[in-house]
Amino acid sequence: MKTTYYLIATLAVTMTFAANFSFAQAYNKCASRNVITESAPVMYVDPVSGATETRMEEREVSADSYGNAQGNQYDLAVDGAFDGQTIAVLHLYTGEGFDFELPKNALAEKGFSVYRWMNQPPTAEVLKEGLDKSCQLWIISSSMQMLTKEHMAVIKEFFDAGKGVYIWGDNQPYYADANYVARELIGVEMTGNTMGNQVVNLMMGGSKIGVMPNHLITTGLQHVYEGITIATLSDNEDLQPLIYGSAGNLVTAAYEKNGKRLILDGGFTRLFINWDTAGTGRYVKNAAAWLVNVEKFGEDVLSEAILKEELIEE
Numbered sequence: 675m676k677t678t679y680y681l682i683a684t685l686a687v688t689m690t691f692a693a694n695f696s697f698a699q700a701y702n703k704c705a706s707r708n709v710i711t712e713s714a715p716v717m718y719v720d721p722v723s724g725a726t727e728t729r730m731e732e733r734e735v736s737a738d739s740y741g742n743a744q745g746n747q748y749d750l751a752v753d754g755a756f757d758g759q760t761i762a763v764l765h766l767y768t769g770e771g772f773d774f775e776l777p778k779n780a781l782a783e784k785g786f787s788v789y790r791w792m793n794q795p796p797t798a799e800v801l802k803e804g805l806d807k808s809c810q811l812w813i814i815s816s817s818m819q820m821l822t823k824e825h826m827a828v829i830k831e832f833f834d835a836g837k838g839v840y841i842w843g844d845n846q847p848y849y850a851d852a853n854y855v856a857r858e859l860i861g862v863e864m865t866g867n868t869m870g871n872q873v874v875n876l877m878m879g880g881s882k883i884g885v886m887p888n889h890l891i892t893t894g895l896q897h898v899y900e901g902i903t904i905a906t907l908s909d910n911e912d913l914q915p916l917i918y919g920s921a922g923n924l925v926t927a928a929y930e931k932n933g934k935r936l937i938l939d940g941g942f943t944r945l946f947i948n949w950d951t952a953g954t955g956r957y958v959k960n961a962a963a964w965l966v967n968v969e970k971f972g973e974d975v976l977s978e979a980i981l982k983e984e985l986i987e988e
Contacts, residue, residue, distance in 0.1 A: 699980050700755040700968050701890075702747055708876055708887050708896050710735050710743045740873065740952035741897045746783060748894035749956055751963035757785030757977035759966060762808040764801075765790045766816040766851060767844075772946040780955045781962055785977055798824035805829075809975055810838035810965045814942055815852035826858050833859055838935045838965025842942040845903035849940070856938055860912060860929050864905040864940045871902045872920035873952045882922050885953075886915050891928060891937070891960045899951035900925055901941025913938070928964070935967050 704710045711732040718729050738744040746753050761781060765774055778788045789804060796804070805811060811832060813821075821829075833839050841856050843849030845867040853863040876896040877884040885898050898917060906923035907913065913927035916937075929936040944954050966975050973981055 699983050700751055700976055702749060702752055704748050705750055705893050706888055706890050708885070708892055708894065710748050710894060742953055742956065743894045750890055750893040750960040751784050752980070753783050754785045754977055755980050756963070756966055756975060757979065759785060759809040759975055760787045760789055760807055761810050761812060761962060762804050763788055763790040763812045763814065764795055765792045765814050766794070766820055767814050767848060767942070768792055776949045777945050777958045780958050784959050784963055786962055795820055795825055798822070798828050801825055802828045805832045810840065810962065812840040812842065813851060813855055814842045815849050817847040817850055819850040819854050821851050821854055826855065829855060830859060833934055833936065836933045836967055836970050838967055840937045840961060840965060842939050843905050844940065844942045845905055849905050860936060862908055862910045862913060862938060864907050866906045868904050868906060868919060868921050868923050870900040870904045870919050870941065873897050873899050874917065874920055877918065883918050883920060885917055889914065889916060889928070891916055891964050893960055894956055895953045898953035898957060899944050899948055901944040902947055905940030907938055907940055933970050935965055937961055937965065
């Protein structure tokens with residue numbers, strides 16, 4: 675099994691990262707690798723002569739208690755890479771003590787600030803003003819549709835401009851606005867109420883359970899908590915699966931087409947329940963780093979520190 679993991683790590687270079695991309699400093703060197711290895715010295719003793727020599731061998735880096743590579747250097751993005759960028763959040767479900775503090779603190783490590791509208795959306799005009807200052811929009815749906823066609827027009831304009839959108843739903847009926855927005859933007863929706871509450875592992879051997887390997891968003895992740903009760907995404911050829919739940923249902927997927935990026939997710943409970951279970955913090959940071967779409971917007975979304983580093987290296 676370890677040999678297979680190492681093979682995946684070696685082959686994990688995506689088309690996105692291999693493109694003509696002059697802002698690679700925003701990403702860590704391990705970008706798009708799930709199993710991360712490093713060269714380490716190993717003492718070798720010849721069984722016949724007894725002579726010793728030191729050889730360099732590839733070994734997995736140290737892991738946390740859930741088996742994911744330990745340390746922010748194994749996230750997708752460098753810490754502080756997006757300092758000055760704002761994530762706008764339509765936080766429409768705030769039950770069960772869901773205050774967004776845990777993801778907010780994680781996102782801050784990469785430089786993102788968060789601006790939220792809680793429990794109900796602002797007017798379409800105010801939403802547009804907020805989005806004009808934001809690099810991406812996250813929508814956390816409640817059980818009742820609150821967004822109007824006027825809101826939808828603002829969101830679509832934002833999305834069509836290449837700004838990232840993360841649509842979060844959960845088990846029925848907590849996907850009202852998630853489905854409204856997802857249908858309008860990419861023609862997809864979520865349904866159902868499936869019990870999860872499991873940690874799923876890296877997908878291997880054609881399995882339809884677990885974390886999809888070799889995507890920028892799943893960098894450094896071999897094990898991810900799926901959420902408690904979760905919704906299932908409908909099939910769509912434009913969606914790239916990211917997480918299949920323990921029941922074999924598609925929980926999270928990415929959309930990337932014509933310079934536009936979107937993530938659709940049927941498990942928002944993992945943003946505030948069992949946060950310290952496998953992988954959630956890293957996943958959230960990776961998702962935001964991908965949605966900022968640095969490949970499209972370049973220096974407009976990068977921190978001054980990253981830009982200065984590029985100038986020095988040049």
